Amino acid sequence: MKLEDFGMDTITLAGPIEAKLRAVREAGFTQIMLSARDLVGHPDGEAAAIRAVLASGLRVSGLQVLRDFEGLSGQLHDYKVDVAKSMLEMARAVRAPLLLVCSTTSAHAVGDFDKQVADLRKLAMLAVPLGIRIAFEGLSWGRFVDDVAGAWALVSAADRANLGLALDSFHMLARESPLEVLDEIDPAKLFFVQLSDFMWSAPDTAEERRETARHLRVFPGEGAHSVAVADLIRAIDRLGYEGDYSFEVFNDDYVQMQLTRVTARAMRSVHWITGHVSRRSLPVRRASMHR
């Protein structure tokens, strides 16, 4: 594992997109995961934000996040298809190869498996002409899909080449998902990995998980589950995953700190991970110690 494998999410940093891009690049990162809000919220308009991204020298690893897409019908479905198209167009504009999609939390969605599969297939189809991959993530407070196994069930049933899975260490830690769930996943269908930790034990309720996830995450190495995070990254690496890792650290404190301080913490986390995980591939038998 090397520095180039890791990127930051813009949601971890305060300020305008230009400042975020500069801080991330100056910290030594080469890739960035963008939030659509960074683009459309730019004071000079979306085109200015897109120009800033393309001129940044950073590789865009993806765009987030499409929410509550699957399981809707009628007008709500049509509305979400329009939202999806808008995000796909933005993804193409910033040369993001991937759109992150979270499992639905909507009270209006239905849990019918076949309907959700059909909706994910439709989303994947919308993304084909634009050359974008869809990475579907199970939110730990999702209404029907709230873990990796559930997300993988939908992705594998949908069986579309440009539809894969996004793993987020937060949700796995929050649900205390066993690593064995990774054994079920086709490694080629793992499209994206997001990393973070938090500072206490697994929250009991979906509501607590959501609050923690949105306000109180920290970088790997800073939280209460360092061993588990390292084990998870090691397990993902062992699958043969060669894609991007991005720090998705929603933290209310980090968005009121100097950007350089936050990016320094992110870089420290990279070193923590590579220090703990980079030796993984030498003695392969280490794997069994964690099973």
Next chain:
Amino acid sequence: MVQENLPLPSNPLGMIGVEFVEYTTREPLALGSLLRQMGFHEVARHRSREVLLFRQGDMNIIVNGHPDAVRETTRGTAPAIGAVAFRVRDAAFAHRRALELGAWDMPTRAAAMELHIPGVHGAGDSLVYFVDRVEEFSIYDVDFIWNEGVARHPPALGGLHWFGLVQSVYPDRTADWIDFYRTLFGFDALDAGHFVGVLPKGTLLRAPCGSFYLQLVEPPAGADFVDWDEQLLRVGIGTPDVLAAVRDLQARGIVFVDRAPLRPSDKGALTQMYFGTVCFELVHDDGRPPA
């Protein structure tokens, strides 16, 4: 990525081949002159736009010189394949079904003709149209004026007929496009190693009517593909006797690539590139099987 051949209705749209291929160009006269050399006859012109209909046998080519169309579908001033129109049982049904499955509707600009031919986005800037009513009443009757003294149905030179289209795709995108053509139109990917013509590469998809093929081609490994875009590259034209057709066309001034391994053979032949973007591939094919 592994592709499963999931069961599909064998021909969900009742496709029975290709109604027309549209080229967009700023220089319709120059392209028209090339088409004449290829054995096409200019049989009609649009009432109000710079749009020409060329035909031989069952092949229709629309040459669209309307400035709006050219701006949308070509890079620079070079001619490009702007659209392909599939003959289907019910165009409105085919269009509706495609949108439900996640196709992007075509832009609201007037189509190749001002008739409201429904269509969806295809590769790059190209469109895929759906045309029905091919029997009782032609789509050209409304907005085109038939040229005086010219047969409306000139016979094809040397049994030439539509065989297929070649589409370039970005690296590792073949599976995405297989999903696209299979889901929306019922195309079927042939086993790897199944090739036709002179360029044994890429992946061949067969239309559900069995009379038409799409060849998806990724850039050659290690090639510099800076200029490689996803687009419809060229048409394939079937003929029962490639070498005889080559001789006929050479006599009309068409130049074929004559260096190994592309030298004309009884399997196929490739014309030189005209205008930097247009060439034609002849493929040995005895003719369309019953639809």
